[in-house]
Amino acid sequence: MWKPDRHSRQPLYEQIADHIEQRIAYGEFPPGSLLPSERKMAAQLGVNRSTVIMAFDELRATGLIESKTGSGTRVSTSKWEVAPKHTPNWKSYSEGGHFLPNLPFMRKIREALAQNPSLIDFASGELAADLAPIDEIAALMSEHRYTSYLGYDNPQGYVPLRQALVGYLEKHRGIRATEASILITSGSQQSLYLITQCLLSPGDAVAIEDPSYCYSLPMFQSAGLRLFRLPVDRHGVRPEDVRALYKKHRIKMVFANPNFQNPTGSVLAAERRKQLLEVASELALPIVEDDPFSLTAYDGMPPAPLKSMDEVGSVLHIGSFSKIAASGLRIGWMVAPRAIAERLADARQQMDFGLSVIPQQMAAQFLSSSYFDPHLERLRMQLVFKRDLLVEALNKELPGLIRFAVPDGGLHLWCKLVPEVHDGKLLEEGIRRGVVFVPGSVYGSDSGFVRFTFARARTEDIAEGIAKFAEALKDTLGGA
Known part of the structure; x- marks a missing residue:
């Protein structure tokens, strides 16, 4: 600026x-x-x-x-x-067109960060520079000369990257796939966009979790979809709620984030996973499984994805490098039936003629390299450290004023504020004091919830940021 x-x-x-x-x-x-x-x-x-x-x-x-x-x-x-x-x-x-702008709170957060980069950032859902494999990527770039033709690539994605993902998915996620069933995208959000635009029609009813990251994406409303809520408790969604929504509204698709759900951090219980797949099979109902956080499991034992248990092909599985490596690579993927992968590749080619081949080459090398597993281990250790700093700061600054469950993976801490507070006033006061976060209403919750992302803030800023948030909360309550 x-x-x-x-x-x-x-x-x-x-x-x-x-x-x-x-x-x-x-x-x-x-x-x-x-x-x-x-x-x-x-x-x-x-x-x-x-x-x-x-x-x-x-x-x-x-x-x-x-x-x-x-x-x-x-x-x-x-x-x-x-x-x-x-x-x-x-x-x-x-003000025209059918594609809606971002939610007002999200625009306010983006504008605040653009105007004041020194804000302590608990809002951006990405890894900080100290968590990204910068040195590893630099080493791979020096070790490999990318001399292939830099023309338009296969619209379904760079073939060596899809081949590397076949091995990655089987080793790390227990998913058996072929390169023909994998579509490379520019991240999870593009995968969701392609699904909503190409596989659904205006007026279709879909089920999404409540609260859910999907509520922060106006693309669902832009596509003209009718959204119905699946409440999330500490064990995830309840499969019987899916059946009830199907009977009442004839939902055509379920969108779920079963592992370290965004924003709550919950993990779908093993028995519920089995039941959810049984309901989907019985109703011939597709499940879109967004799985960006599993490999951040702090104990190194990620929960199994739904796709690894899917025996009848009900699940479209979405993954991304953004939460485990670097969002700037803009590499995501989808595992889908071959006909769906080809259909969405055709649509994506109409948008941009396919992704840049250079980051795809880098991602393929990184996945297959000796750097990948050590990076994941370092990432988990640093995320646990940052999470614990955040929890310690909240307990110190806001005793009795805030409740939360400590997550076992992911990048976020979902908090319930005990006193009633106005989301907008709290966000304004936080920005004024030098800290930014995401109000829970962005994700479909009632006022009085907050999501803190601890992966983006610098380690040395976490305690100070929560102190600023505590001041903002107390001032907002005092002025109510």
């Missing part, structure tokens, strides 16, 4: 005015578009509001912008005295 240069001889307000004029000239702010408020722009640029007021005064004097009480400040529809005849209504376009 652009910032004015405080070491320049040019006054800050002139730099800001020049920058806004440039953005207007480039069409980023078309004629008639609303500019950010003086207060918001001052916060974004790290300057006093009076500096922005002076910059706006400068632009008003040139006729580039105009202000009206109660309507904000807009770009003049007569730029440099040349009246545009057919300027598109970009605001209308930005």
Whole structure:
């Protein structure tokens, strides 16, 4: 994000005015578009509001912008005295289309992190740099020369990566697959997107866990799906609830995250796994199993995935490198019947002609290398350490004010706040104090739940971040 240069001889307000004029000239702010408020722009640029007021005064004097009480400040529809005849209504376009924007809380979190990278981040569901295999990937890149043709690759995914995944899935997940049944995606989210867009139709009823990461993804609503809840307790979902939803709503698919569920951290009990597969088989009902966290099991013994127990082909299994290696590689996969893998590969080719072959080559090498297993062991040890720091800090700062179950794997801690509190006010106060987290309502819960991701924050920041959260909570309660 652009910032004015405080070491320049040019006054800050002139730099800001020049920058806004440039953005207007480039069409980023078309004629008639609303500019950010003086207060918001001052916060974004790290300057006093009076500096922005002076910059706006400068632009008003040139006729580039105009202000009206109660309507904000807009770009003049007569730029440099040349009246545009057919300027598109970009605001209308930005609000159109069938693909919905992110939830307001998620946009607020993203904007806060972009404006202030120093925020202590308990919101981002990814690994910190110190948990990623950076040195291992660098070593593999120096050991292997990637000299293959850099053209469009197989739309189903780089064949050596799919071959490496066959071995990985059997060794680490107990899943027997062939390369023809594996589709490479840019991550779990693209897998879910392809399923909702290509295998379901508007108006179809589907079952998702409650709370669930799926509630944070507007793609389900964008696809026109009707969502029905499967309550999650400490043993996961109840299979009889699936049967009841099928009878009442004729659900066409179940979306589940049985291992270290996001956000609760629960693990679907062994007996319920068996019963869920029996219900799915009886009703010919597909289950989409999102399994990004299993290999983070802190004892090194990941729960078996549903797919490893699937005898009739009911389960579409989704995996990803994002939670066990590096989200920036953008490598995920889906194990599916061959016809489904080919159908979704065809759809994905229409979107982007397939993934970049270079990260696929790197992922294939990493999976097959001697670095992979030691990396997993180191990752588990560091995650346990960070989890324990978070638990210790919560117990110290918020005794009697918060309840949680300590997870045995994954990246998240799901917390219930004992006193009633408004999600939005708590998030605002947290951001003001320098910490960001995800309110539970993002995942379909009632107000008063919080998800802390302990994998993203730096080890040395965890205690301080929870202290800031405790201050934010107490201030929010005091101001209620």
